[in-house]
Amino acid sequence: MTTDQKNQIHEMRQRGCTYASIAEMLSISENTIKTYCRRTRLSEETVSTAPVCRQCGKPIKVKDKHRARQFCSDKCRAAWWYANRGSKSRTKYHLTCANCGQSFVSIGNKARKYCSHQCYIAARFGGVSRE
Numbered sequence: 001m002t003t004d005q006k007n008q009i010h011e012m013r014q015r016g017c018t019y020a021s022i023a024e025m026l027s028i029s030e031n032t033i034k035t036y037c038r039r040t041r042l043s044e045e046t047v048s049t050a051p052v053c054r055q056c057g058k059p060i061k062v063k064d065k066h067r068a069r070q071f072c073s074d075k076c077r078a079a080w081w082y083a084n085r086g087s088k089s090r091t092k093y094h095l096t097c098a099n100c101g102q103s104f105v106s107i108g109n110k111a112r113k114y115c116s117h118q119c120y121i122a123a124r125f126g127g128v129s130r131e
Contacts, residue, residue, distance in 0.1 A: 001028065001036065009033060013042045015059075016052050055080040099123040 005026055012022045019037070023030040036042075050059045051068045055076035060069050071077035090108035097104060099119035106112040114120040 001032065006036065009036060010040070010042065013037060015057050016050070 005028065008026060009022055012025070017025075019030050019033045022028075023033050026033075051062065051070070052059055053072040053076050054070050056072065058072050060072050062068055071080065091110075093106045093110045093112075095104060095106050095110075095112060096102070097115040097119050098113045099122055100115065102115050104115035114123065
């Protein structure tokens with residue numbers, strides 16, 4: 001392990017990175033990272049437990065009795081969500097409409113009954129328009 005890698009490990013642990021994330025970033029075995037941190041006393045107690053921004057990695061000030069924030073600013077929050085907007089994949093369910101019998105795809109909701117708002121209104125109010 002080089003001196004540069006040791007410095008990177010120290011910086012990343014101070015930012016709150018996990019052993020696994022450090023090992024992945026530096027292409028070093030996770031056990032090697034753990035051993036180095038244990039020997040240099042970079043354990044969980046010595047590493048700052050303050051939350052860090054998910055976008056830029058800066059420490060976030062935590063107010064008493066408030067939920068921990070994930071981002072240091074609205075700019076970082078918007079940038080992170082813009083970069084990760086499609087990362088959460090949802091399950092697609094192939095269902096049949098309870099009103100018209102047409103098959104449709106529901107994304108992330110297997111309890112959906114109708115293919116559209118029109119079919120929902122027709123089923124609920126008997127297809128009579130309320131004018």
